[in-house]
Each structure stands twice: as structure tokens, then as C-alpha cells.
Amino acid sequence: MASSGLFWWIVAGALVVAELLTGTFYLLMIALGFIAGGLAHWFGATLAVELAAAAGVALVSVVGLRRSRFGNWKKRDASRDVNVNLDIGETLQVNEWHEGRARAMYRGAQWDIELAPGETEGAGWYRITAMQGNRLVVAAKR
Structure with a gap:
């Protein structure tokens, strides 16, 4: 399954479903990383490039969400x-x-x-x- 690239899409779909159950948007950002890994596999990249693409996109997405107004909730009285x-x-x-x-x-x-x-x-x-x-x-x- 990992050699066909199906792994990336199944995990991304599972993360999207889990995100719908939690509502925090962070799992959605990690799912974007898995989608990037799947796209890298689709374009014929090696496993190391796929992992780097997945990790890089997920990291940038999570940091971007954290710095946005949606990831920076403040408790109100x-x-x-x-x-x-x-x-x-x-x-x-x-x-x-x-x-x-x-x-x-x-x-x-x-x-x-x-x-x-x-x-x-x-x-x-x-x-x-x-x-x-x-x-x-x-x-x-x-």
C-alpha cells in the first residue's frame, strides 16, 4: 500500500474525518501535509522527498494556523x-x-x-x- 501512494490519501482522509469530529483545524493542517506527500508520490518523487514534502507542508501549515487569528484564541471573562x-x-x-x-x-x-x-x-x-x-x-x- 505504501509503494502505491495510497497510504498518503487514506491517512489524509482519516485526518479530515477526525478534524470534523474535533473542530480544531490542526488535524486539517496535518492532512494538508499528507496530501503534499501524496502529490509528491504522484509526481514520482522518492520516499525521502515525499516525507520531506509532507513534513514541510504540515509544519508550515500548523505554524501559519497558530499565528493566525483562528489559532490564537484568548480566554475571555x-x-x-x-x-x-x-x-x-x-x-x-x-x-x-x-x-x-x-x-x-x-x-x-x-x-x-x-x-x-x-x-x-x-x-x-x-x-x-x-x-x-x-x-x-x-x-x-x-
Whole structure:
């Protein structure tokens, strides 16, 4: 099987299938290396050239993916992420404060409210900046 070059295509196909199950794109980059090895075999290269082509393309692809925006994921604080908590950015009215904490109606229920660091209790309308458990962290709406 290795002498016919079928090995390169079977492994590349298996890596693509495995990539579909994981969703990380790194297996896809390695599959590109195996495709390069298969193409080198198809053009009549020796085994050493096939291996070098496969390794070189896989290495360049993985490094390129790692340096792209798709391979450089940063963990975000979910308590402040608008994509996780749709309430962030919404406004609410707080009438009475007690040492930086309050209770206020928001979306038809009473919520515990906490002032964001550096904020004062003077404003009436506040913007939600984060959610910490069942508390809304707010800053004065400007």
C-alpha cells in the first residue's frame, strides 16, 4: 500500500474525518501535509522527498494556523462577555443604595446590584457591565 501512494490519501482522509469530529483545524493542517506527500508520490518523487514534502507542508501549515487569528484564541471573562450574557450593556434604574449595594427591578424580578469599582452612587440610571453569579455589576450611565 505504501509503494502505491495510497497510504498518503487514506491517512489524509482519516485526518479530515477526525478534524470534523474535533473542530480544531490542526488535524486539517496535518492532512494538508499528507496530501503534499501524496502529490509528491504522484509526481514520482522518492520516499525521502515525499516525507520531506509532507513534513514541510504540515509544519508550515500548523505554524501559519497558530499565528493566525483562528489559532490564537484568548480566554475571555464570561462575566463580562456580551456574547455570553445578553444583559451586559442594558440599563436599569436604581433608586436607593446601601454601601455600594442595592436591590432593583430588572426584567420583572428583583436583582442584587453592585457598583463597579470606582463608581459612585449618585446617578439614577446605570448600565450593566458584568454579571457575577446572581448579582449585576453596574456603572453610571453617561
